[in-house]
Amino acid sequence: MSAASGMAIQKQSPKLTLADRIDIIKNKRFFPLAFPLAMLAVLVVLFAVLTGGQFLQGSVVKNIFNQSFIVGTMATAVAFIYSTGNIDFSVGNVMGLACVFGALAYEVTESMPVMIAVTLVGGIALMMCNCTLCIACHIKPAMVAIVAMSIYSALCTVLVGADPIRVDYQASKALEGGFRYGTFILYFLVCLILYHRTAIGRKLRFIGGNETCAVQTGINTTKAQIIAFVFAGVGVGLAGVYQTIRTTSVAQTVGSGMGMDVMLATVLGGMSIFGGTKSNVYAGLIGAITVTVLNTGLLMLGVSSTMIQGVRGVIFLLLVFLNSERQKTLPSRQQF
Amino acid sequence: MSEKGDVLVTVKDLCKNFGVTVALNHVDMEIHRGEIRGLIGENGSGKSTVTSIIAGIQPATSGEMFYKGKPWHPATSLEATQAGIGIIVQEMGTIPSITVAENIFLGNYEKFRVGPIISKRKMIAAAREALEKIGIMDIDPARVTGSYNMEQRKLIEIAKTMANDPEMFVVDETTTALSENGRELLYRLMRRAADDNKAVVFISHDLDEIMDKCDAVTVLRDGNIIGSLDKEAFDPDLIKKMMIGREIQGDYYRSDMDGYENQVVLKAENLTTMRDLLCFDIELHKGEILGIGGLSECGMHTLGRALYGLEDIVSGQVTLQQSGTRITTPEIAFQHGMGYVSKNRDQESLVMNGTIGVNIQSTGYKANRGLGIFISAKKEKQYAQLQVDSLAIKCNGIFQPVSALSGGNKQKVVFGKWLAADADILILDCPTRGVDIGVKAAMYQLINEMKHKGKSIVLISEELPELCGMSDRLIIMRNGEISGEFLRQDGYDNNKLIDCMI
Numbered sequence: 001m002s003a004a005s006g007m008a009i010q011k012q013s014p015k016l017t018l019a020d021r022i023d024i025i026k027n028k029r030f031f032p033l034a035f036p037l038a039m040l041a042v043l044v045v046l047f048a049v050l051t052g053g054q055f056l057q058g059s060v061v062k063n064i065f066n067q068s069f070i071v072g073t074m075a076t077a078v079a080f081i082y083s084t085g086n087i088d089f090s091v092g093n094v095m096g097l098a099c100v101f102g103a104l105a106y107e108v109t110e111s112m113p114v115m116i117a118v119t120l121v122g123g124i125a126l127m128m129c130n131c132t133l134c135i136a137c138h139i140k141p142a143m144v145a146i147v148a149m150s151i152y153s154a155l156c157t158v159l160v161g162a163d164p165i166r167v168d169y170q171a172s173k174a175l176e177g178g179f180r181y182g183t184f185i186l187y188f189l190v191c192l193i194l195y196h197r198t199a200i201g202r203k204l205r206f207i208g209g210n211e212t213c214a215v216q217t218g219i220n221t222t223k224a225q226i227i228a229f230v231f232a233g234v235g236v237g238l239a240g241v242y243q244t245i246r247t248t249s250v251a252q253t254v255g256s257g258m259g260m261d262v263m264l265a266t267v268l269g270g271m272s273i274f275g276g277t278k279s280n281v282y283a284g285l286i287g288a289i290t291v292t293v294l295n296t297g298l299l300m301l302g303v304s305s306t307m308i309q310g311v312r313g314v315i316f317l318l319l320v321f322l323n324s325e326r327q328k329t330l331p332s333r334q335q336f
Numbered sequence: 337m338s339e340k341g342d343v344l345v346t347v348k349d350l351c352k353n354f355g356v357t358v359a360l361n362h363v364d365m366e367i368h369r370g371e372i373r374g375l376i377g378e379n380g381s382g383k384s385t386v387t388s389i390i391a392g393i394q395p396a397t398s399g400e401m402f403y404k405g406k407p408w409h410p411a412t413s414l415e416a417t418q419a420g421i422g423i424i425v426q427e428m429g430t431i432p433s434i435t436v437a438e439n440i441f442l443g444n445y446e447k448f449r450v451g452p453i454i455s456k457r458k459m460i461a462a463a464r465e466a467l468e469k470i471g472i473m474d475i476d477p478a479r480v481t482g483s484y485n486m487e488q489r490k491l492i493e494i495a496k497t498m499a500n501d502p503e504m505f506v507v508d509e510t511t512t513a514l515s516e517n518g519r520e521l522l523y524r525l526m527r528r529a530a531d532d533n534k535a536v537v538f539i540s541h542d543l544d545e546i547m548d549k550c551d552a553v554t555v556l557r558d559g560n561i562i563g564s565l566d567k568e569a570f571d572p573d574l575i576k577k578m579m580i581g582r583e584i585q586g587d588y589y590r591s592d593m594d595g596y597e598n599q600v601v602l603k604a605e606n607l608t609t610m611r612d613l614l615c616f617d618i619e620l621h622k623g624e625i626l627g628i629g630g631l632s633e634c635g636m637h638t639l640g641r642a643l644y645g646l647e648d649i650v651s652g653q654v655t656l657q658q659s660g661t662r663i664t665t666p667e668i669a670f671q672h673g674m675g676y677v678s679k680n681r682d683q684e685s686l687v688m689n690g691t692i693g694v695n696i697q698s699t700g701y702k703a704n705r706g707l708g709i710f711i712s713a714k715k716e717k718q719y720a721q722l723q724v725d726s727l728a729i730k731c732n733g734i735f736q737p738v739s740a741l742s743g744g745n746k747q748k749v750v751f752g753k754w755l756a757a758d759a760d761i762l763i764l765d766c767p768t769r770g771v772d773i774g775v776k777a778a779m780y781q782l783i784n785e786m787k788h789k790g791k792s793i794v795l796i797s798e799e800l801p802e803l804c805g806m807s808d809r810l811i812i813m814r815n816g817e818i819s820g821e822f823l824r825q826d827g828y829d830n831n832k833l834i835d836c837m838i
Contacts, residue, residue, distance in 0.1 A: 193710075197711055198709050198710055198711060199701035199709070199711065202694075202697070202698075202701060202711070203701065205694075206687060206690070206694070206698050209687030209688075209689065209690045209694070210683075210684075210687040210688070210690075212683065212684045213684055213685055213686060213687055213698075214698075215646070215666055216646065216666055216676055216678060216684060216685065217670065217698045217699060217753070218666055218667050218669065218670020218671060218699075219667070219698075220665075220667045276687075276689060276690070277687055277690035277691070278689075
């Protein structure tokens, strides 16, 4: 060993492996938006070719929108909660119970506006109920969700009974037009702007990234959590209204299992259900449309619905695998 | 039989990339038997990367390694351990929720098998032996690791590494977590291993320590090997120059004797917290750098947290003198122009998978508003870019995740966040921990600049030279109380300070 000169010798940079390259692309800023949209486009083109253009017919497209509406609205709503790194999969049951409240109110008053108002307020109130449990008792939202799911579905069963509660068919179908599109677009835009252009979304994402750090940066995590649940409540209530006017009746099983669909839609839309700084509010909507496109397309190609379940499962697994960030070395190890 | 000076490990043309970041750039190195080799370099120079690749913690992107003359491709650190290469990592390398014995023999339980079950008794006995072998008597191997403090856990880790009788072991910036006794113990182990014809690689930021303990030193910079020196050629100025690639000029700490104003900005009265502090009083003046020192368990870290509203206060209060506001939560503290830099940077001060921008902008949600409550993308971008530029953060831009940065640059991001917020009172808890001298010098200069702008700074540190070099007033704590108070104008006497600490 001899004393060497103090100069650095810069050699050419090493070759990048495929994994490195994928990593770089995945870290590009526009990847979270571009990838799901590209996937959706590929699916649409694929089905359009395979069905000889039938897939692009007006009625099919309309049906896809109608089907993805409810899950899309809820997924947009729940993004506020997911962002903070918390999971609430009871939203399906919350929506169901809100529907039941609305339907019961309709039975008494025979008024659609009252049904809408009660469903909306019901959604918000039930989400606030979840939120209070989280904050006051310091229980993780996922735990609260497990309890809430069984309580709410039990309540639905008790309140509805064996026969579904019916609402007026004509009035419902009338609302499916302008009212539904109008309120949805309004809600989505408000969410988009508040989430991406004000401090609200940034704070929620920052909490999801590192809660301790958020606290030390002066962010009130309790306040943020309440805001997240209120926004989620509005969306869930709205989804409840869409559900009721779509089926024109409320059965006791309404909304069950939908919490999982919401999660699936979120992941398909390219957002991590574990939140963090890369979260957004539009992933759920894109994802919900993707799921419906997939379902409809496969059905049109003559694939059985049980097979579709399987295909969906495989795709879900694949996306979670691609999306999750795994530690390359020991956890929290400073890499160099 | 192997001879002293034989090559034990050879590293040839080794490269490692993390995404676009080049951590190692065609590194060649040889590690010899019978010597303690120091590895030194700034944060992000690749010291930990090269040793962790040798020890099987992570794979290299390309390149070759040879161990005892044969090609060496460890798939896991366990494989490396079994082959005789041990490492004591910079971060916590023990699992808190299991017993000390289980940690020491982690992944190696087979040898304690009696029939179908693992004998705890045998394992504990073996663990006790391993601990005693390195001279630790006061750790009970049957207890849960989490019940021991950081230093003791580090010692457990050392016992774990030494229990395997490694042919070569790496000590990766371990000494900063150890007290004087722990350090002496580690130095003895290193020397004994070298005398037994084993190889030791010692990574440290402390140049004096490296020069004192090592037989040879290799300097890295930006993933390149700059050169190696034998003990006879050791020269602090030369090594520093090799590390940074230029000569360090001017003052490391501040040299001025400027005082501070009489106006008190922050005051704690009769402060009692759930832990550590009992009836504590302290005052911070405008334009003052208030140093707080002591042993790590003396309560100074709790004090820093309490001043920022992060601790549960049992009685007493922290108040801002101008507005009379009581600081009870970090939210109030933040809204009234205070800032806090935690000593646990990666866990508490940063969103690791967030970008540099996201982290810096987190203090500017109000300041970056354009119209009404809406945030202006332009302002927000400038907010972060300004700090990246003025602090010279080494990165590809504000959209790079902080996890890809080196320790020193991460700390710069944390500083940038509070500089951007223009905080009037800054509480810095070990701000230069794990930061190389280049960045350290920049931080000291920043702190001094803030002081001269009339900001008040509480500097909590475990390093006396830093406290003496920077503080206007220095408070030494012991057992949650003030045991001594010193002023810059009187000069600081190291012996007196240490007397107050112990």
